[in-house]
Amino acid sequence: MKTRLTGRVWKYGDDVNTDVIFPGKYTYSIADPREMALHALEDLDPGFVAAVRPGDIIVAGKNWGCGSSREQAVVCLKEAGVGAIVARSFARIYFRNAINQALPIVTCDAVDGVENGDEITIDFAAGTVKTPRRVFTFPPLPAEVLEIIEDGGLIPHVRKQLGR
Amino acid sequence: MGKTMIQKLFAAHTKQGALGAPGAPVDPGDIIWLDLDVRTARDFGGANVVQNYCEHYGDTPVADPARTFFTFDLVVPPSNIPYANNQQICREWARTQGIKVYDVNAGIGSHVAIEEGLVRPGDTFVGTDSHLNILGAIGAFGQGMGDQDIAFAFKTGRTWFEVPPTMKVVLHGIPRKPCTARDLTLAILQRLGSDGALGRAIEFYGAAIEALDLAGRITLASQVTEMGGIIGFPISQTAHPPLNPALLPDPDADYIETLDLDVSNLEPLIACPPNPANVHPVREIAGKRIDSVFLGSCTNGRFEDFAAVAEIVKGQRIAAHVMATVVPATRRVYAQMLTSGVLETLFDAGFIVSNPGCGGCASGHLGMTGKGEVQISTSNRNFPGKQGAGQTHLASPVTAAWSALAGEITMPEVKV
Numbered sequence: 001m002k003t004r005l006t007g008r009v010w011k012y013g014d015d016v017n018t019d020v021i022f023p024g025k026y027t028y029s030i031a032d033p034r035e036m037a038l039h040a041l042e043d044l045d046p047g048f049v050a051a052v053r054p055g056d057i058i059v060a061g062k063n064w065g066c067g068s069s070r071e072q073a074v075v076c077l078k079e080a081g082v083g084a085i086v087a088r089s090f091a092r093i094y095f096r097n098a099i100n101q102a103l104p105i106v107t108c109d110a111v112d113g114v115e116n117g118d119e120i121t122i123d124f125a126a127g128t129v130k131t132p133r134r135v136f137t138f139p140p141l142p143a144e145v146l147e148i149i150e151d152g153g154l155i156p157h158v159r160k161q162l163g164r
Numbered sequence: 165m166g167k168t169m170i171q172k173l174f175a176a177h178t179k180q181g182a183l184g185a186p187g188a189p190v191d192p193g194d195i196i197w198l199d200l201d202v203r204t205a206r207d208f209g210g211a212n213v214v215q216n217y218c219e220h221y222g223d224t225p226v227a228d229p230a231r232t233f234f235t236f237d238l239v240v241p242p243s244n245i246p247y248a249n250n251q252q253i254c255r256e257w258a259r260t261q262g263i264k265v266y267d268v269n270a271g272i273g274s275h276v277a278i279e280e281g282l283v284r285p286g287d288t289f290v291g292t293d294s295h296l297n298i299l300g301a302i303g304a305f306g307q308g309m310g311d312q313d314i315a316f317a318f319k320t321g322r323t324w325f326e327v328p329p330t331m332k333v334v335l336h337g338i339p340r341k342p343c344t345a346r347d348l349t350l351a352i353l354q355r356l357g358s359d360g361a362l363g364r365a366i367e368f369y370g371a372a373i374e375a376l377d378l379a380g381r382i383t384l385a386s387q388v389t390e391m392g393g394i395i396g397f398p399i400s401q402t403a404h405p406p407l408n409p410a411l412l413p414d415p416d417a418d419y420i421e422t423l424d425l426d427v428s429n430l431e432p433l434i435a436c437p438p439n440p441a442n443v444h445p446v447r448e449i450a451g452k453r454i455d456s457v458f459l460g461s462c463t464n465g466r467f468e469d470f471a472a473v474a475e476i477v478k479g480q481r482i483a484a485h486v487m488a489t490v491v492p493a494t495r496r497v498y499a500q501m502l503t504s505g506v507l508e509t510l511f512d513a514g515f516i517v518s519n520p521g522c523g524g525c526a527s528g529h530l531g532m533t534g535k536g537e538v539q540i541s542t543s544n545r546n547f548p549g550k551q552g553a554g555q556t557h558l559a560s561p562v563t564a565a566w567s568a569l570a571g572e573i574t575m576p577e578v579k580v
Contacts, residue, residue, distance in 0.1 A: 101312070
C-alpha cells in the first residue's frame with residue numbers, strides 16, 4: 001500500500017447500502033470484476049462509472065456499506081479505480097470485505113470538509129486526510145489488519161504467513 | 165473483570181488467543197483466529213465461493229466436509245438459467261468434495277441449521293448470508309461474510325475476527341397485544357438507528373426477552389444487522405434450546421454502553437422506506453392504500469408467525485385489490501402449516517402460499533414489487549431495490565394481516 005494517496009472526491013451521504021453500490025439483480029449473472037465495475041453505484045449515482053478515474057476517493061457519511069454481505073460491492077469499486085474509501089463509519093461486513101480485497105478504508109469525518117471533485121490527500125502513515133479546507137486525523141488500523149492490506153488481501157497474506 | 169458472552173464464546177473457539185500473542189485473553193479490539201464449528205454457502209454467493217476456492221486452493225480438499233454445507237434458499241427453485249447454473253456449479257463441486265447440500269426444497273439456511281441441529285448453542289457458524297447472526301437467537305455465533313472469507317473458511321476451518329465490544333439493552337415491562345416480537349424489535353431499531361450498535365455485540369435483557377419464544381428471539385436477532393451490530397444474544401433463562409451455561413455473561417462483565425428501554429406501553433410500529441431504521445407508529449400512516457403483502461423471510465417466517473395471521477384472517481377474504489404472498493421459512497414450517505390447518509385458512513383467505521425459502525426478500529425472485537407499488541412486508545430490509553422497484557414497509561405479521569384484509573395500512577386490533 002502506498003503511504004500517501006491523492007485523489008478526487010466523490011461525496012456521498014449516510015447509510016449507503018450494498019444494494020445501491022452493486023445492485024442485487026446482477027449478483028448472479030456477473031462474475032467478471034471488470035463487468036462488475038460497469039455497474040458500480042448504478043442506483044445511487046448513475047454518472048459515476050463514466051466519470052470515475054483511477055485513484056479517485058469516495059468520501060461518505062456513517063455506516064457505509066450496510067446491508068447484504070456481497071463482496072461485489074467492494075470489488076466493483078476497486079475495479080472501477082477507487083483508491084480508497086473514507087467514511088465516518090463502516091458497516092462491519094463491508095469493512096472486512098474491503099480489507100480482504102486490500103481496498104484501503106479510512107474512518108474519519110472528512111465528509112464534513114469536502115465537496116464533490118475536491119482533491120484530497122490521505123497520509124496512511126501519519127493518519128491524516130488533508131482537504132482544501134481542513135486536516136482530519138484518523139486512528140491507524142490495527143497492525144494485523146494493515147498487514148493484510150499491505151500483503152494485497154487475505155489470500156496473499158495467509159500464503160505469506162504460511163511461507164508459500 | 166468478568167467476561168461478556170461473546171468474549172467467552174470466542175475464548176472457547178481460539179486456540180492461540182490474540183493474534184501473535186498466544187494465550188492472551190480475548191478482549192474487545194483483539195484480532196483472533198476464530199475456530200469455526202460450521203461453515204456454509206448459500207446459492208447467493210455460493211458460486212463465487214466455489215470460483216474463489218478453485219482459483220486459490222485448486223482441487224485440494226476442504227478442511228472438514230462434515231462441517232461444511234451448502235444451503236440453497238434465495239432463488240428456489242431457480243427462476244432463470246443463470247440462477248440454475250450457479251446452483252448446479254455448487255452442487256457439482258459439493259459432490260467432488262463430499263459436502264452435503266440442503267437443496268432448493270429445504271428452506272432458509274439459518275433456520276434449517278437450527279432445526280436440523282447443524283448448529284448448537286455456543287457454536288460458531290459462518291456463511292454468505294448477512295443475517296446469519298440470527299443464530300444469536302440460540303446463543304450461537306453466526307456471521308455473514310464475503311465469498312473470499314467463506315472460501316478461506318472452507319479451506320482452513322477458521323477466520324480472522326476482531327472481538328467486538330458488547331452493549332447491553334435492558335427492556336423494562338412487557339408489551340401487550342397486538343404488539344409482537346417484531347414491534348419490540350422495531351422499537352429497539354428506532355432507538356438505536358441504523359448504526360447504534362455498529363461493530364458491537366448486544367446482550368438483550370428483561371422480562372420481555374424472557375417472554376419470547378424461539379420464533380420471537382429469531383425475529384429480534386435477525387434485525388441486529390439492521391442496527392449495525394455484529395450479533396445479538398437474547399439472554400433468557402427460559403430459552404429452549406437452553407443457552408450454553410458455560411458461556412453466560414459474568415455479572416461484572418464490562419459493557420461499552422447500557423441502553424434502557426421501557427416497552428410496557430409499546431404500540432404497533434412500522435419501518436417506512438427507504439431503510440429499516442425509519443420507524444414510525446402504524447397509526448401515523450394508517451389508511452395508506454397497499455397493493456401487496458409479503459409474509460415470510462428469515463425475520464418472520466416461522467409457524468408461529470403464520471398461525472397468528474391465520475387467527476386474524478380465518479373465515480375472511482383479503483381485500484380484492486391486494487396480492488398477498490406467504491413463504492414459509494423451511495419445509496418443517498410448511499409441514500406444520502399443512503397439518504395444523506393454517507395453510508388452508510390462509511389459502512381460503514386468498515393468500516398465495518409458496519414453497520419454503522427467502523421468497524420476495526430478494527430482488528430477483530417471487531413477489532417482487534413494481535414501480536409505484538406499495539407493499540407491507542415482514543421481511544428484514546426495505547432499501548430501494550431490495551424487494552423490487554416499489555415502496556416496502558416493514559411490520560409485524562399481525563399488522564400485515566390486518567392491512568391485507570383492509571387493503572390499506574391498518575392498526576391491528578386485539579381479537580376477542
